[in-house]
Amino acid sequence: MNATTIKTPSSSNITPAVAARYWQATLARDRRADGSFVLAVRSTHIYCRPSCPARRPLRRNVTFFRTREEAERQGYRACLRCRPNEIAASVALVQRAAVHLAGGNEEAVRLGPLAEDLGVTEATLRRAFLQITGLTPRQLAEALRIQRFKKMLRAGSKITDALYETGFGSSSRVYERSNAQLGMTPATYQKGGKGMKLGYAIAKSPVGKVLVAATDRGVSAVYLGEAETALVSELRKEYPLAEIAEAPDTYQRWVREIVQRTEGKPPQADLPLDLQATAFQRRVWQELQRIPLGSTRTYSQVARALGKPRAVRAVAKACATNPVSIVVPCHRVVRSDGNLAGYRWGLARKQHLLDQERRASATA
Numbered sequence: 001m002n003a004t005t006i007k008t009p010s011s012s013n014i015t016p017a018v019a020a021r022y023w024q025a026t027l028a029r030d031r032r033a034d035g036s037f038v039l040a041v042r043s044t045h046i047y048c049r050p051s052c053p054a055r056r057p058l059r060r061n062v063t064f065f066r067t068r069e070e071a072e073r074q075g076y077r078a079c080l081r082c083r084p085n086e087i088a089a090s091v092a093l094v095q096r097a098a099v100h101l102a103g104g105n106e107e108a109v110r111l112g113p114l115a116e117d118l119g120v121t122e123a124t125l126r127r128a129f130l131q132i133t134g135l136t137p138r139q140l141a142e143a144l145r146i147q148r149f150k151k152m153l154r155a156g157s158k159i160t161d162a163l164y165e166t167g168f169g170s171s172s173r174v175y176e177r178s179n180a181q182l183g184m185t186p187a188t189y190q191k192g193g194k195g196m197k198l199g200y201a202i203a204k205s206p207v208g209k210v211l212v213a214a215t216d217r218g219v220s221a222v223y224l225g226e227a228e229t230a231l232v233s234e235l236r237k238e239y240p241l242a243e244i245a246e247a248p249d250t251y252q253r254w255v256r257e258i259v260q261r262t263e264g265k266p267p268q269a270d271l272p273l274d275l276q277a278t279a280f281q282r283r284v285w286q287e288l289q290r291i292p293l294g295s296t297r298t299y300s301q302v303a304r305a306l307g308k309p310r311a312v313r314a315v316a317k318a319c320a321t322n323p324v325s326i327v328v329p330c331h332r333v334v335r336s337d338g339n340l341a342g343y344r345w346g347l348a349r350k351q352h353l354l355d356q357e358r359r360a361s362a363t364a
Protein backbone atom coordinates (compact mmCIF):
# COMPACT_ATOMS: atom_id res chain seq x y z
CA MET A 1 0.00 0.00 0.00
CA ASN A 2 1.30 3.41 -0.96
CA ALA A 3 1.85 5.25 2.29
CA THR A 4 1.41 8.71 0.87
CA THR A 5 -2.04 8.44 -0.66
CA ILE A 6 -5.06 8.72 1.57
CA LYS A 7 -7.96 7.31 -0.34
CA THR A 8 -11.29 7.95 1.32
CA PRO A 9 -11.91 10.89 3.56
CA SER A 10 -14.01 9.04 6.10
CA SER A 11 -14.14 5.56 7.52
CA SER A 12 -16.84 3.04 6.77
CA ASN A 13 -19.95 2.84 8.93
CA ILE A 14 -18.98 5.33 11.61
CA THR A 15 -21.99 7.57 12.05
CA PRO A 16 -21.63 11.24 12.95
CA ALA A 17 -22.98 10.44 16.43
CA VAL A 18 -20.34 7.79 16.99
CA ALA A 19 -17.65 10.06 15.59
CA ALA A 20 -18.75 12.75 18.05
CA ARG A 21 -18.34 10.28 20.90
CA TYR A 22 -14.93 9.23 19.61
CA TRP A 23 -13.89 12.86 19.43
CA GLN A 24 -14.95 13.40 23.05
CA ALA A 25 -12.88 10.39 24.09
CA THR A 26 -9.98 11.78 22.08
CA LEU A 27 -10.18 15.19 23.75
CA ALA A 28 -10.33 13.48 27.14
CA ARG A 29 -7.45 11.17 26.20
CA ASP A 30 -9.70 8.44 27.56
CA ARG A 31 -7.64 5.29 28.13
CA ARG A 32 -10.78 3.20 28.27
CA ALA A 33 -11.37 3.95 24.62
CA ASP A 34 -8.00 2.51 23.60
CA GLY A 35 -8.57 -0.49 21.42
CA SER A 36 -12.08 0.47 20.41
CA PHE A 37 -10.97 2.89 17.70
CA VAL A 38 -7.98 4.78 16.35
CA LEU A 39 -7.85 8.35 15.11
CA ALA A 40 -6.01 9.10 11.93
CA VAL A 41 -4.65 12.55 11.19
CA ARG A 42 -4.87 13.51 7.54
CA SER A 43 -2.24 16.25 7.70
CA THR A 44 0.47 13.94 9.09
CA HIS A 45 -0.70 10.52 7.81
CA ILE A 46 -0.25 9.17 11.36
CA TYR A 47 -2.79 7.24 13.43
CA CYS A 48 -2.98 7.21 17.23
CA ARG A 49 -4.82 5.56 20.05
CA PRO A 50 -7.35 7.86 21.80
CA SER A 51 -5.11 8.32 24.85
CA CYS A 52 -2.06 9.46 22.88
CA PRO A 53 -0.23 12.13 24.89
CA ALA A 54 0.63 14.13 21.76
CA ARG A 55 -1.06 17.47 21.06
CA ARG A 56 -4.65 17.10 19.82
CA PRO A 57 -5.03 17.60 16.09
CA LEU A 58 -7.70 19.80 14.56
CA ARG A 59 -11.05 18.04 14.35
CA ARG A 60 -11.32 18.61 10.62
CA ASN A 61 -8.06 16.72 10.04
CA VAL A 62 -9.20 13.66 11.96
CA THR A 63 -10.73 10.47 10.57
CA PHE A 64 -11.76 7.63 12.85
CA PHE A 65 -11.32 3.94 12.20
CA ARG A 66 -12.53 1.07 14.32
CA THR A 67 -9.38 -0.93 13.75
CA ARG A 68 -5.76 -0.08 13.12
CA GLU A 69 -5.85 -2.39 10.10
CA GLU A 70 -8.36 -0.12 8.40
CA ALA A 71 -6.18 2.90 9.12
CA GLU A 72 -3.17 1.12 7.69
CA ARG A 73 -5.05 0.04 4.61
CA GLN A 74 -5.79 3.71 4.00
CA GLY A 75 -2.08 4.48 4.14
CA TYR A 76 -1.71 5.81 7.70
CA ARG A 77 1.33 4.92 9.81
CA ALA A 78 1.37 4.11 13.53
CA CYS A 79 2.32 6.96 15.87
CA LEU A 80 5.70 6.42 17.49
CA ARG A 81 4.59 7.96 20.78
CA CYS A 82 1.45 5.97 21.63
CA ARG A 83 2.30 2.90 19.53
CA PRO A 84 -1.28 1.98 18.64
CA ASN A 85 -0.07 -1.08 16.74
CA GLU A 86 1.28 -2.74 19.87
CA ILE A 87 -2.05 -3.63 21.38
CA ALA A 88 -2.54 -6.49 18.95
CA ALA A 89 0.92 -7.86 19.68
CA SER A 90 0.24 -7.76 23.42
CA VAL A 91 -3.08 -9.54 22.96
CA ALA A 92 -1.34 -12.31 21.05
CA LEU A 93 1.34 -12.64 23.72
CA VAL A 94 -1.17 -12.78 26.58
CA GLN A 95 -3.21 -15.31 24.66
CA ARG A 96 -0.17 -17.54 24.25
CA ALA A 97 0.79 -17.14 27.91
CA ALA A 98 -2.72 -17.99 29.01
CA VAL A 99 -2.68 -21.21 27.04
CA HIS A 100 0.59 -22.06 28.79
CA LEU A 101 -0.81 -21.24 32.22
CA ALA A 102 -4.04 -23.10 31.56
CA GLY A 103 -2.12 -26.22 30.68
CA GLY A 104 0.15 -26.10 33.71
CA ASN A 105 -0.54 -27.40 37.19
CA GLU A 106 2.03 -25.43 39.18
CA GLU A 107 0.85 -23.88 42.39
CA ALA A 108 2.80 -20.69 41.84
CA VAL A 109 3.64 -19.13 38.52
CA ARG A 110 7.29 -18.40 37.91
CA LEU A 111 7.43 -15.49 35.57
CA GLY A 112 11.02 -16.03 34.40
CA PRO A 113 10.57 -19.50 32.92
CA LEU A 114 7.23 -18.51 31.42
CA ALA A 115 8.75 -15.52 29.66
CA GLU A 116 11.59 -17.68 28.49
CA ASP A 117 9.20 -20.26 27.07
CA LEU A 118 7.42 -17.51 25.18
CA GLY A 119 10.62 -15.93 23.94
CA VAL A 120 10.17 -12.51 25.55
CA THR A 121 11.61 -10.67 28.55
CA GLU A 122 9.88 -10.71 31.92
CA ALA A 123 9.26 -6.99 31.69
CA THR A 124 7.57 -7.33 28.29
CA LEU A 125 5.37 -10.12 29.57
CA ARG A 126 4.34 -8.22 32.69
CA ARG A 127 3.61 -5.06 30.71
CA ALA A 128 1.51 -6.96 28.16
CA PHE A 129 -0.54 -8.57 30.92
CA LEU A 130 -1.25 -5.29 32.64
CA GLN A 131 -2.06 -3.57 29.39
CA ILE A 132 -4.46 -6.20 28.14
CA THR A 133 -6.00 -7.76 31.21
CA GLY A 134 -5.26 -5.34 34.03
CA LEU A 135 -3.91 -8.34 35.93
CA THR A 136 -0.39 -9.43 36.69
CA PRO A 137 0.56 -12.90 35.45
CA ARG A 138 0.36 -14.09 39.07
CA GLN A 139 -3.17 -12.79 39.48
CA LEU A 140 -4.14 -14.38 36.22
CA ALA A 141 -2.67 -17.68 37.34
CA GLU A 142 -4.98 -17.53 40.35
CA ALA A 143 -7.85 -16.93 38.04
CA LEU A 144 -6.78 -19.92 36.04
CA ARG A 145 -7.15 -22.15 39.03
CA ILE A 146 -10.86 -21.71 38.68
CA GLN A 147 -12.07 -24.69 36.81
CA ARG A 148 -14.52 -22.99 34.54
CA PHE A 149 -11.97 -20.54 33.33
CA LYS A 150 -9.54 -23.30 32.50
CA LYS A 151 -12.18 -25.22 30.67
CA MET A 152 -13.18 -22.22 28.59
CA LEU A 153 -9.64 -21.59 27.47
CA ARG A 154 -9.11 -25.24 26.64
CA ALA A 155 -12.29 -25.15 24.59
CA GLY A 156 -10.76 -22.33 22.59
CA SER A 157 -12.33 -19.22 24.08
CA LYS A 158 -10.41 -16.03 23.82
CA ILE A 159 -8.70 -14.86 26.98
CA THR A 160 -10.73 -11.68 27.01
CA ASP A 161 -14.01 -13.56 26.68
CA ALA A 162 -12.99 -16.00 29.40
CA LEU A 163 -12.01 -13.19 31.76
CA TYR A 164 -15.32 -11.59 31.15
CA GLU A 165 -17.28 -14.79 31.62
CA THR A 166 -15.74 -15.64 34.94
CA GLY A 167 -15.98 -12.10 36.25
CA PHE A 168 -12.24 -11.83 36.58
CA GLY A 169 -12.16 -8.97 34.22
CA SER A 170 -14.24 -6.78 36.50
CA SER A 171 -11.22 -4.81 37.61
CA SER A 172 -9.39 -5.07 34.36
CA ARG A 173 -8.69 -2.83 31.42
CA VAL A 174 -10.26 -5.29 29.05
CA TYR A 175 -13.46 -5.01 30.96
CA GLU A 176 -13.46 -1.25 31.09
CA ARG A 177 -12.63 -1.06 27.44
CA SER A 178 -15.35 -3.41 26.32
CA ASN A 179 -17.71 -1.46 28.45
CA ALA A 180 -16.77 1.91 27.03
CA GLN A 181 -16.99 0.46 23.59
CA LEU A 182 -20.46 -0.90 23.99
CA GLY A 183 -22.15 1.80 25.96
CA MET A 184 -23.37 -0.80 28.38
CA THR A 185 -22.80 -0.77 32.10
CA PRO A 186 -20.80 -3.63 33.60
CA ALA A 187 -22.61 -6.85 34.29
CA THR A 188 -22.11 -6.81 38.01
CA TYR A 189 -25.06 -9.06 38.60
CA GLN A 190 -24.87 -12.69 39.41
CA LYS A 191 -26.81 -15.21 37.43
CA GLY A 192 -30.53 -14.90 37.86
CA GLY A 193 -30.28 -11.17 38.45
CA LYS A 194 -29.43 -11.41 42.14
CA GLY A 195 -29.08 -7.92 43.56
CA MET A 196 -30.87 -6.38 40.60
CA LYS A 197 -33.80 -4.01 41.10
CA LEU A 198 -36.01 -4.10 38.04
CA GLY A 199 -38.97 -1.89 37.34
CA TYR A 200 -41.21 -2.64 34.40
CA ALA A 201 -43.88 -0.95 32.34
CA ILE A 202 -46.13 -2.29 29.61
CA ALA A 203 -47.19 -0.16 26.66
CA LYS A 204 -49.12 -0.65 23.44
CA SER A 205 -47.30 -0.82 20.14
CA PRO A 206 -48.05 -1.75 16.52
CA VAL A 207 -46.66 -5.21 17.25
CA GLY A 208 -48.70 -5.86 20.38
CA LYS A 209 -47.87 -5.16 23.99
CA VAL A 210 -44.32 -4.23 24.75
CA LEU A 211 -42.83 -4.84 28.16
CA VAL A 212 -39.85 -2.68 29.07
CA ALA A 213 -37.90 -3.58 32.20
CA ALA A 214 -35.05 -1.42 33.45
CA THR A 215 -32.77 -0.60 36.33
CA ASP A 216 -31.65 2.90 37.19
CA ARG A 217 -28.72 2.33 34.89
CA GLY A 218 -30.45 1.20 31.77
CA VAL A 219 -32.86 -1.06 29.95
CA SER A 220 -32.60 -4.75 30.81
CA ALA A 221 -35.45 -6.35 28.91
CA VAL A 222 -37.79 -5.58 26.02
CA TYR A 223 -40.40 -8.25 25.31
CA LEU A 224 -43.25 -8.34 22.81
CA GLY A 225 -46.51 -10.22 23.19
CA GLU A 226 -50.24 -10.12 23.77
CA ALA A 227 -50.97 -11.11 27.36
CA GLU A 228 -49.43 -8.90 30.05
CA THR A 229 -49.26 -11.76 32.54
CA ALA A 230 -47.25 -13.86 30.10
CA LEU A 231 -44.79 -11.04 29.53
CA VAL A 232 -44.31 -10.50 33.25
CA SER A 233 -43.82 -14.18 33.95
CA GLU A 234 -41.26 -14.31 31.14
CA LEU A 235 -39.40 -11.54 32.92
CA ARG A 236 -39.51 -13.38 36.26
CA LYS A 237 -38.24 -16.50 34.56
CA GLU A 238 -35.32 -14.58 33.07
CA TYR A 239 -34.41 -12.86 36.36
CA PRO A 240 -35.67 -15.24 39.07
CA LEU A 241 -33.57 -13.64 41.81
CA ALA A 242 -34.15 -10.00 40.94
CA GLU A 243 -36.46 -7.65 42.82
CA ILE A 244 -39.18 -6.98 40.26
CA ALA A 245 -41.92 -4.39 40.58
CA GLU A 246 -44.28 -2.59 38.28
CA ALA A 247 -43.05 0.97 37.69
CA PRO A 248 -45.28 2.54 35.07
CA ASP A 249 -43.83 6.05 35.37
CA THR A 250 -40.18 5.67 36.27
CA TYR A 251 -38.79 4.87 32.85
CA GLN A 252 -41.36 6.68 30.69
CA ARG A 253 -38.78 8.26 28.43
CA TRP A 254 -37.19 4.94 27.59
CA VAL A 255 -40.58 3.30 27.05
CA ARG A 256 -41.66 6.07 24.70
CA GLU A 257 -38.43 5.77 22.73
CA ILE A 258 -38.87 2.01 22.37
CA VAL A 259 -42.49 2.28 21.30
CA GLN A 260 -41.46 4.79 18.64
CA ARG A 261 -38.90 2.38 17.33
CA THR A 262 -41.55 -0.35 17.05
CA GLU A 263 -43.34 2.11 14.74
CA GLY A 264 -40.35 2.07 12.40
CA LYS A 265 -39.09 5.48 13.49
CA PRO A 266 -35.34 6.09 13.67
CA PRO A 267 -33.75 6.36 17.12
CA GLN A 268 -34.41 9.73 18.75
CA ALA A 269 -32.47 9.16 21.94
CA ASP A 270 -29.72 6.90 23.20
CA LEU A 271 -30.92 3.97 25.23
CA PRO A 272 -28.47 2.86 27.91
CA LEU A 273 -28.50 -0.87 28.50
CA ASP A 274 -27.98 -2.76 31.74
CA LEU A 275 -27.56 -6.40 30.88
CA GLN A 276 -25.91 -9.63 31.80
CA ALA A 277 -23.99 -10.84 28.79
CA THR A 278 -20.85 -12.53 27.67
CA ALA A 279 -18.27 -10.52 25.78
CA PHE A 280 -19.25 -12.27 22.58
CA GLN A 281 -22.94 -11.54 23.00
CA ARG A 282 -22.11 -7.89 23.58
CA ARG A 283 -20.06 -7.74 20.41
CA VAL A 284 -22.83 -9.31 18.36
CA TRP A 285 -25.50 -7.06 19.83
CA GLN A 286 -23.42 -3.99 19.19
CA GLU A 287 -22.92 -5.09 15.61
CA LEU A 288 -26.69 -5.49 15.23
CA GLN A 289 -27.14 -1.93 16.43
CA ARG A 290 -25.12 -0.82 13.42
CA ILE A 291 -27.58 -2.30 10.91
CA PRO A 292 -29.31 0.74 9.46
CA LEU A 293 -33.05 1.18 9.65
CA GLY A 294 -34.69 -0.36 6.60
CA SER A 295 -31.86 -2.85 5.96
CA THR A 296 -31.23 -6.44 6.92
CA ARG A 297 -28.11 -8.55 7.30
CA THR A 298 -27.60 -12.28 7.15
CA TYR A 299 -26.06 -14.20 10.02
CA SER A 300 -22.93 -14.76 7.93
CA GLN A 301 -22.61 -11.06 7.17
CA VAL A 302 -22.74 -10.29 10.88
CA ALA A 303 -20.16 -12.99 11.60
CA ARG A 304 -17.87 -11.57 8.92
CA ALA A 305 -18.30 -8.03 10.25
CA LEU A 306 -17.11 -9.30 13.62
CA GLY A 307 -14.04 -10.79 12.00
CA LYS A 308 -15.27 -14.29 12.83
CA PRO A 309 -16.64 -15.59 9.53
CA ARG A 310 -17.05 -19.10 10.86
CA ALA A 311 -19.02 -18.12 13.96
CA VAL A 312 -22.34 -18.05 12.08
CA ARG A 313 -24.07 -20.38 14.49
CA ALA A 314 -22.76 -18.52 17.54
CA VAL A 315 -24.05 -15.30 16.01
CA ALA A 316 -27.47 -16.87 15.45
CA LYS A 317 -27.49 -17.97 19.08
CA ALA A 318 -26.54 -14.51 20.31
CA CYS A 319 -29.40 -13.09 18.23
CA ALA A 320 -31.83 -15.60 19.67
CA THR A 321 -30.82 -14.75 23.24
CA ASN A 322 -31.06 -10.99 22.77
CA PRO A 323 -33.03 -9.79 25.85
CA VAL A 324 -33.71 -6.31 24.50
CA SER A 325 -35.54 -6.74 21.22
CA ILE A 326 -36.08 -3.55 19.21
CA VAL A 327 -33.23 -1.75 21.04
CA VAL A 328 -30.87 -4.39 19.73
CA PRO A 329 -32.62 -4.93 16.39
CA CYS A 330 -32.14 -8.67 16.06
CA HIS A 331 -35.21 -8.66 13.81
CA ARG A 332 -32.95 -7.19 11.10
CA VAL A 333 -31.01 -10.42 10.80
CA VAL A 334 -32.30 -12.92 8.25
CA ARG A 335 -31.14 -16.11 6.60
CA SER A 336 -29.01 -15.92 3.48
CA ASP A 337 -31.82 -17.38 1.35
CA GLY A 338 -33.93 -14.37 2.32
CA ASN A 339 -35.96 -16.50 4.69
CA LEU A 340 -36.76 -14.65 7.90
CA ALA A 341 -35.36 -17.40 10.17
CA GLY A 342 -36.69 -17.31 13.71
CA TYR A 343 -37.83 -14.60 16.06
CA ARG A 344 -38.43 -15.05 19.75
CA TRP A 345 -41.63 -12.99 19.54
CA GLY A 346 -42.99 -14.67 16.41
CA LEU A 347 -42.31 -14.34 12.69
CA ALA A 348 -45.38 -12.21 12.07
CA ARG A 349 -43.96 -9.54 14.37
CA LYS A 350 -40.56 -9.72 12.70
CA GLN A 351 -42.15 -9.30 9.28
CA HIS A 352 -44.26 -6.41 10.48
CA LEU A 353 -41.28 -4.61 12.01
CA LEU A 354 -39.21 -5.03 8.84
CA ASP A 355 -42.04 -3.90 6.54
CA GLN A 356 -42.58 -0.79 8.63
CA GLU A 357 -38.92 0.08 8.76
CA ARG A 358 -38.53 -0.40 5.02
CA ARG A 359 -41.46 1.92 4.37
CA ALA A 360 -40.21 4.48 6.88
CA SER A 361 -36.72 4.57 5.44
CA ALA A 362 -38.05 4.77 1.88
CA THR A 363 -40.05 7.91 2.66
CA ALA A 364 -37.36 9.48 4.80
Ligand SMILES: [Zn+2]
Binds near residue numbers: 083
Ligand atom coordinates in the same frame (compact mmCIF):
# COMPACT_ATOMS: atom_id res chain seq x y z
ZN1 LIG B 1 0.03 8.93 19.09
